[in-house]
Amino acid sequence: MILGLSVALASLSTGCKDDPLGDEAASASTGDSGSADTHADTGTETGDAQCSSGTPQELADCVDRDRYVADLEFIAQPRDPGSAHWQEVQDLCFDRFTEYGFDVELHTYATGVNVIGTKLGTENPEQRIVVAGHYDHIPGCNGADDNASGTAAALEAARVLSQRDYPRTLVVACWDEEELGLVGAEAYVDAAVVGAGDQILFNWNFEMIGFTDDAPDSQTVPDGFELLFPDQVQELEANQYRGDFVAVVVDEDGMAMIQPFMTYAEGYGLPAVLLPVPADLKNSPLLADLRRSDHAAFWELDVPAVMLTDTSEFRYANYHCATGEDAVELLDHEFSAKVIASTVGAAAESLGL
Ligand SMILES: [Zn+2]
Structure with missing residues (x-):
């Protein structure tokens, strides 16, 4: 996530494997978006067949926390553009997408590689x-x-979603140069939407999905947040400002796509706070804190998109290593797995299942 401008909102006064998510998550699995009723928390009934031909709920249950964590551990080393590990992670994305059967492109633009x-x-x-x-x-x-966290999530979502066919086309991506100003995602959107005339219905953007803190007052919000989201602020107050939820930051046009995510999240026992961004404000500099990742490149061309995030420095002191290493050991893998599973289920629905 790129650096924020903390004063922005304030000036507004004018959100397949066996039993990957653990017993608690699996047994809580409910919802009207899929047939969860046959899923057993022993994992013995969730086989490869359900991961390759199952319902969206069955696909969601195929998310494998251990695979996610293994990728997270590999990726989490310095990887600024052009560095050796940046190349290794780029290669990982390429190799995995290839292994999963995607038609893979190294999208080389002026300064980087998606x-x-x-x-x-x-x-x-x-x-x-x-x-x-x-x-x-x-x-x-x-x-x-x-x-x-977001890169490993995209790889695991790609692995699970690749296992069956959909009415619509699935595009998976590892973007470059987000930290330099959404450069890679903007290059893709320009080439796809403006250049090729692609019809993109929705973008699911994983941006920092690893950190939680359930201590009271561990969550802060941008100045002026209550002006735009009074109900959500009440929700946070009622939860004693615990930093235990995933923020679901979506533009108004993407609301229909995101509703299944909220249902899956509830089924997995994943706290989620929906932050709908008004269409006339989504590209405003006043909402800079809600535009600090690649989904905003889609919004710029009026393509609906969501950012799924732990809210970065509003919860996590080690954002950009500000007060210490942004380390794997600090992260909540169960939380991340629930975010990925909820996304897989909802993405399968957005793909036409
Ligand atoms: Zn960042």
Whole structure:
């Protein structure tokens, strides 16, 4: 996540494997978005068949926390653009997308390299759903939360979602140079939407999905936040400002796509706070804190998109290694797995299941 301008909002006074999520999550699995009733928390009934032909809920249950953590641990080392580990992570994205059967492109633009995988839809291939996270980071910081978590999440979502066909086309991506100003995502959106005329229906953006703190008063909000989100601030107050939720920052046009996510999150026992951004404000500099990741590149061209985030420095002191290493050991992997699973289920629905 790129650096924020803390005064922005204030001036407004004018959100397949066996039992990957653990017993608690699996047994809490409910909801009307899929047939969760057959899922057993022993894992014995969740086999490869359900991961390759199952319902969105069954796909969601195929998310494997251990695979996510292994990738997170590999990625979380300094990887500023052009560095050796930046290249290794780029190669990881390329190799995984290839292994999972995507048509993979190294999208080289003026200053960087995105890795993009495409799986064509069976009925409406012109309609695209993009699931992604940025893989670059600032120099000298491991960036476990920012954004090794989001990159590893995109890889695990790609693995699970790749296992079956959808009416719409699935695009998975690792963006470059987010930390330099959403450069990679903007290059992609320009080439795809403006250049090729692609019809992108929605972008799922993983941006820092690893840190939680359930202590009271561990969550802060941008100045002026209550002016735009009074109900959500009441929700935070009622929860004693615990930093235990995923923020779901979506533009108004993306609200229909995001509703299933909220249902899956509830089923997994994942606290989620929905932050709908008014259409006439989504590209305003007044909302800079809500535009600090690659989803904003989509908003700029009126493509609906969501940022799924732990809210960065509003909860996490080690954002950009400000007060210490942004380290894997500080992260909440169960939380991340629930975010990924909820996204997989909802993304499968957005792909036309
Ligand atoms: Zn960042």
